[in-house]
Structures are given as structure tokens and as C-alpha cells.
Amino acid sequence: MSETQTLRQWLLTETPTSRRHAKISAFYKGWLTLRSNTMAMIGLGILVAMLFVAAAAPLLAPYDPFVQDLGNRLAPLGVEGHVFGTDSLGRDILSRLIYGTRITLYIVALVALIAPIVGLLVGTVSGYVGGWTDAILMRITDIFLAFPRLVLALAFVAALGAGIENAVLAISLTAWPPYARISRAETLTIRSSDYISAIKLQGAGALRIITKHIWPLCISSLIVRVTLDMAGIILAAAGLGFLGLGAQPPSPEWGAMISEGRRFILDHWWVATVPGLAIFTVSLAFNLLGDGLRDVLDPKAGE
Amino acid sequence: MALSENNSEGRPIRAPLFHRFGPTVKVILGTLTSIIVTLLGLLLVTFVIGRIMPIDPVLSIVGERASQANYDAVYLQLGLDKPLLVQFLYYLWDVIHLDFGTSLLNARPVAEDIARVFPATLELATIGIFFGIVLGVPLGVLAAVNQGKWIDQIARVVALIGYSMPIFWLGLIGLLIFYGILGWVGGPGRVGIFYVDVVPSVTGMILVDSIIDGNWAVFKDAFSHIILPASLLGYYSLAYISRMTRSFMLEQLSAEYVTTARVKGMSEWNVVWKHAFKNIRVQLITVIALSYAGLLEGSVLTEIIFSWPGIGSYITTALLSADMNAVMGGTVVVGLIFILLNIFSDLLYKIFDPRAK
Numbered sequence: 001m002s003e004t005q006t007l008r009q010w011l012l013t014e015t016p017t018s019r020r021h022a023k024i025s026a027f028y029k030g031w032l033t034l035r036s037n038t039m040a041m042i043g044l045g046i047l048v049a050m051l052f053v054a055a056a057a058p059l060l061a062p063y064d065p066f067v068q069d070l071g072n073r074l075a076p077l078g079v080e081g082h083v084f085g086t087d088s089l090g091r092d093i094l095s096r097l098i099y100g101t102r103i104t105l106y107i108v109a110l111v112a113l114i115a116p117i118v119g120l121l122v123g124t125v126s127g128y129v130g131g132w133t134d135a136i137l138m139r140i141t142d143i144f145l146a147f148p149r150l151v152l153a154l155a156f157v158a159a160l161g162a163g164i165e166n167a168v169l170a171i172s173l174t175a176w177p178p179y180a181r182i183s184r185a186e187t188l189t190i191r192s193s194d195y196i197s198a199i200k201l202q203g204a205g206a207l208r209i210i211t212k213h214i215w216p217l218c219i220s221s222l223i224v225r226v227t228l229d230m231a232g233i234i235l236a237a238a239g240l241g242f243l244g245l246g247a248q249p250p251s252p253e254w255g256a257m258i259s260e261g262r263r264f265i266l267d268h269w270w271v272a273t274v275p276g277l278a279i280f281t282v283s284l285a286f287n288l289l290g291d292g293l294r295d296v297l298d299p300k301a302g303e
Numbered sequence: 304m305a306l307s308e309n310n311s312e313g314r315p316i317r318a319p320l321f322h323r324f325g326p327t328v329k330v331i332l333g334t335l336t337s338i339i340v341t342l343l344g345l346l347l348v349t350f351v352i353g354r355i356m357p358i359d360p361v362l363s364i365v366g367e368r369a370s371q372a373n374y375d376a377v378y379l380q381l382g383l384d385k386p387l388l389v390q391f392l393y394y395l396w397d398v399i400h401l402d403f404g405t406s407l408l409n410a411r412p413v414a415e416d417i418a419r420v421f422p423a424t425l426e427l428a429t430i431g432i433f434f435g436i437v438l439g440v441p442l443g444v445l446a447a448v449n450q451g452k453w454i455d456q457i458a459r460v461v462a463l464i465g466y467s468m469p470i471f472w473l474g475l476i477g478l479l480i481f482y483g484i485l486g487w488v489g490g491p492g493r494v495g496i497f498y499v500d501v502v503p504s505v506t507g508m509i510l511v512d513s514i515i516d517g518n519w520a521v522f523k524d525a526f527s528h529i530i531l532p533a534s535l536l537g538y539y540s541l542a543y544i545s546r547m548t549r550s551f552m553l554e555q556l557s558a559e560y561v562t563t564a565r566v567k568g569m570s571e572w573n574v575v576w577k578h579a580f581k582n583i584r585v586q587l588i589t590v591i592a593l594s595y596a597g598l599l600e601g602s603v604l605t606e607i608i609f610s611w612p613g614i615g616s617y618i619t620t621a622l623l624s625a626d627m628n629a630v631m632g633g634t635v636v637v638g639l640i641f642i643l644l645n646i647f648s649d650l651l652y653k654i655f656d657p658r659a660k
Binding site: 139140142143144146147148149150151152154155156158159160231235238239242243244245255258262265266269272273276279280283284286287288 | 337340341344345348349352353355463464466467468469470471472473475476478479483596597599600601603604607608618619622623625627630631633634637638641642645
């Protein structure tokens with residue numbers, strides 16, 4: 001019978017034959033739901049395109065993003081050879097935008113790794129162990145949650161010194177508490193379920209239970225939250241760059257590019273406008289995808 | 304117990320006063336403890352930031368060419384020889400007395416500086432939240448009532464753009480269009496150069512001061528300067544407020560008492576505003592308090608763009624010139640207000656919304 005089955009039927013089966021089959025099948029069904037959401041697919045498309053641009057930056061960029069051409073500074077949009085014009089040092093804005101995708105992706109990827117992992121650790125330990133550990137960890141989480149995020153990030157960067165890595169650290173430090181809250185809530189519901197008791201009876205220790213049986217179940221709600229947070233992370237990073245506390249010149253970071261173009265905004269508007277559009281497009285893409293993913297992975301939280 | 308039940312008219316049954324406020328004392332006590340712990344945490348974090356700062360506080364006071372004896376004297380004076388815990392207690396003591404040290408830039412007490420710049424931020428954020436409420440709440444209600452129709456889509460797009468747009472960039476574009484090209488609004492700053500220091504500062508909020516002084520020319524000028532940054536901030540709170548209003552309203556509109564009211568033949572206007580909307584008021588106020596706190600924070604970047612002399616500009620300027628006392632003081636004040644607004648909204652919710660019990 002399996003010979004006549006198409007791949008699609010195999011993926012959509014109601015009776016999976018193995019664990020992997022069930023996993024792949026669930027994944028495929030989720031993908032189908034996501035695919036029917038046009039907005040989410042637009043978001044995904046933009047992000048895939050961005051990944052491609054970042055990977056192929058040296059091939060796509062018409063110029064070196066750092067090479068100055070003072071004879072040709074502040075050239076307007078659409079000038080011969082410079083689609084988006086040039087900045088105050090005559091550097092090609094399009095090339096700088098293209099290389100800037102790498103920086104944005106780098107920041108986003110690092111924060112998206114650090115913050116949820118820290119949150120997951122704190123949240124699951126807090127939820128599983130309970131008692132005083134829980135009380136103390138959750139107090140700390142609340143304190144960080146109560147902070148205005150941008151101001152806290154500013155203060156951290158001030159203490160650590162300006163730069164991309166420190167900006168990442170500062171943003172992560174302000175971004176982890178919601179993840180801790182989410183994973184704690186998930187852990188509390190999972191902890192008391194029968195299958196955890198069953199594993200306990202088999203002699204599994206706390207470490208094994210947390211890492212093998214609780215973490216996997218927290219992942220999907222964390223992914224949704226991360227995707228929805230991405231836009232905020234990009235905006236925060238761009239804000240720090242704009243204030244001169246993130247990526248340092250001559251780095252083609254988008255926020256820093258806006259900050260540089262700000263001086264010429266009234267006469268040469270495109271220098272600041274174009275990188276801003278790039279930031280807007282990418283964070284919009286993350287928001288669209290995040291909304292779609294939420295509907296797929298976490299239907300309860302949807303509107 | 305019977306608090307959440309509704310009678311046939313769809314109105315919540317009111318419990319006697321003492322029932323409603325009996326548990327309140329307990330809530331308030333619990334909240335007080337959490338305020339104190341959170342504040343201590345906030346101060347601990349700023350203290351630690353101040354300690355890991357790569358700036359020698361002694362050097363920044365005595366200068367690089369001071370003698371060793373001078374250096375040591377200031378070192379002892381600042382209490383840097385004491386254990387960290389004792390230093391933290393000193394810090395607490397100072398903060399409780401609103402003493403944030405003196406600014407390295409202008410040698411004035413940081414607390415005074417903050418008191419001087421804060422009204423500017425307050426003015427900006429207050430007008431911003433006003434825009435957010437006046438436009439955001441009706442938009443959210445309309446979107447919920449017309450779920451899935453074009454107005455709902457518009458509300459969704461408005462919010463999405465608000466969530467995705469870098470505020471400092473939108474500010475720049477706003478300046479370019481409305482000031483640079485159209486000339487409809489005043490440029491950066493609080494008032495035009497001819498109106499600086501014309502009205503005596505009573506509240507520090509120039510719109511209020513000019514009304515008190517009866518100087519309408521200043522009021523008009525100040526208004527033309529504040530309208531753009533305030534409406535930008537307002538747009539951000541609008542995005543959040545309208546989304547939250549929409550989801551609160553959807554929840555109410557699907558409740559049975561709404562169906563009952565409709566079956567009785569009550570007009571749609573009364574169903575929406577007199578029944579459903581009444582029940583989301585408390586939730587709404589908490590959301591508004593939260594987004595007001597968010598505006599105080601969001602004003603940091605906006606103030607830079609509009610050269611607005613508020614607390615955001617103050618912190619950033621201090622940051623770029625390594626004026627640590629000013630940065631820490633500003634952070635503590637913003638954090639404090641943020642926490643208080645958070646707790647206020649939480650408390651409000653617990654006291655006035657029986658469903659939260």
C-alpha cells in the first residue's frame with residue numbers, strides 16, 4: 001500500500017509509522033497552515049531574500065562599502081552607477097546597505113541565541129525546582145522586566161563601552177526576562193503531568209527531565225516569541241547605532257547610517273531615508289512572519 | 304464569589320463596599336513589598352553598572368595631574384575603601400535623599416538638572432498619550448465591532464507599521480516633510496529662538512507656563528514645536544492601545560450578556576459602548592498606564608531628533624561625555640517612574656477588576 005502512496009499522502013497521514021514520521025508530518029501540516037497566510041509568506045520571502053543578500057554581499061554590491069569618493073559625495077538617487085546615491089564621503093549607499101544586512105543579521109542572530117537560552121535556563125529551573133529558587137529567580141526576572149529596556153541597554157553600553165558585541169550583550173540582558181516567564185509557565189504545566197512522573201519512576205534525574213522532556217516542549221512558544229521580538233531587537237540595535245553606541249563608523253550599520261545622514265536631512269534626504277526603509281522592511285517582515293507563526297504554533301495566543 | 308456574575312440586564316452585580324475593599328489591604332501590602340524589592344533591585348543594577356564602568360570616579364574629580372595625596376583624600380572621601388556592601392548602602396542613602404551626586408559636565412547637582420529637564424519629557428509624553436488614547440481607543444473598538452472588514456484591516460496595518468518603524472527615522476522624515484518642505488510646524492527645540500525664556504518657568508511645561516502667563520504668542524509657537532514629536536510618540540502608543548482595545552472588545556463582544564442585550568433589541572451603539580466598553584475600562588487603563596511608561600522611554604530617541612531638552616536628551620548627552628553620575632541618576636529616575644506606573648496599573652487592575660481575583 002505504501003508503494004501507491006504519494007509523498008504528500010505520506011506527509012499528511014493520520015497514522016504515522018514512526019516517531020520521525022509523526023514529527024515530519026506535524027511540521028508539514030504547520031507549513032501548510034503557514035503557507036496559506038499570505039502576509040506571513042511575504043515576511044518569510046523578505047527574510048529569505050535578506051539572507052541571500054547577506055551571503056552574496058560581495059557579489060551583489062557594485063562598490064566597496066568603505067571606499068570613499070570625495071569628488072562624488074551626496075550624489076542624488078538614480079545617479080549613473082549609484083542607484084541610491086552616495087553619502088557624505090562619496091560611498092555608495094546601495095553597497096553599504098547590502099553589507100549592512102550582514103551586521104543586522106549578526107546582531108539579531110546573536111541576541112536570538114543568547115536571550116531565549118538564558119530565559120529558558122532561568123525559567124525551567126525556576127519552574128521545576130520551585131521553592132526559594134523559584135522565588136529568587138522570578139524576583140530577579142521581575143526586576144529586569146520592570147526596567148525600561150532602552151534606558152537599561154544605554155546604561156549597560158555606557159558601562160561596557162560602545163561596539164556591536166556590547167550592544168548585543170546589552171540588548172540580550174534586557175530581552176531575556178519574557179522568555180524566562182514563558183518557559184516557567186510552560187514548565188509549571190508540564191511538571192505535574194503524568195509522563196513526567198513516569199520518567200521520574202524510571203529513575204530520571206532533574207537534569208535529564210529538564211533538558212530532554214521539558215525543553216523540547218517550551219521551544220515552540222519560545223520561537224513565536226523570538227520571531228515577534230526580532231523587530232524590537234532590530235529597532236533597539238538600530239537605535240543604539242543611531243546614538244553612536246552600537247556599531248562604530250565606518251561600519252555600514254543601518255542605524256549609524258541614519259545618524260550620519262541626519263545632518264543632511266533637509267537637503268539630501270535620501271542619505272538617511274534609504275537605510276531607514278531597510279530597517280522598516282526587515283522589522284516588518286519579522287512582524288508578519290511572527291504573526292503567522294503564532295497562528296500555526298500557538299493558536300491559543302492568537303486573537 | 305458572586306462578583307463575576309451578571310444579572311439579566313447584563314450589568315455586573317455590585318458587591319457591598321467592604322467586600323470589594325476587604326482584600327484590598329492585603330493586595331496593597333503585597334504590592335508594597337514588591338515595590339521595595341523591585342526598587343532595591345533597580346538600584347543594585349545601577350550600582351553595579353556604576354562599578355563596572357571603566358571610568359575612575361576619583362580621576363574624573365581630581366583630574367589626571369593631581370598628587371597622590373589628593374587622589375587618596377578623594378578616594379577616602381568617596382568611600383571607595385569601604386566594602387562593596389557598605390558602598391551600596393551609602394549609595395542607597397544618597398538616592399533616598401535624592402542625591403545623585405554632581406554632574407561632571409556642569410558641576411551642578413544631578414537631581415536639580417533632572418528636575419529641570421523632566422517637565423519637558425512629561426509634557427511631550429502626556430500630549431503623546433493623549434493622541435494615543437483619543438485615536439487608539441475608538442480605532443480599536445471600531446476594528447473589533449467590524450472584525451474582518453476594511454476598517455479592521457486598516458487598524459491592523461496602522462499597528463503593524465507602528466511596531467516596525469524606527470521611531471528616530473520616522474521623526475527625521477516627519478521633520479523633513481512637515482518642517483523642511485511644508486513648513487507647517489516648528490523645527491527642533493521647544494520654542495523658536497525669539498521665544499526662549501520669555502515666560503517665567505512655573506511648572507517647567509512651556510504650554511502650561513505660557514497659559515499661566517497669558518502669553519498666547521509663546522503658546523502658539525510652543526504648540527507648533529511640540530505637535531510633531533508628540534504625535535509621533537502618540538502614533539506608537541496608538542498602535543499598542545488600538546490592538547489591545549480590539550482584543551479586549553472582541554472578548555467582551557463574544558460574551559453571552561452581549562447576545563442577551565442584542566436579543567432584547569438594544570441598539571448596537573448601546574451594546575458596544577454601554578455594555579461591552581464599560582467592562583474593558585479597567586483593562587484599558589492598565590494598558591494606557593503601561594504605554595505611558597513606554598512613551599517616557601520612547602522619548603529618548605525622539606528627543607534626540609527634535610533637540611528636545613528632556614530627560615532622554617539629558618541621559619544621552621551625559622552618556623556621550625562619560626558623565627556617569629548624570630547617566631545613573633537619569634536611569635534611576637526613569638526606572639523609578641517606569642516601575643511605579645507598572646505597579647500602579649497592576650494595582651488598579653487587582654483592586655477594580657473582580658475578574659483578576
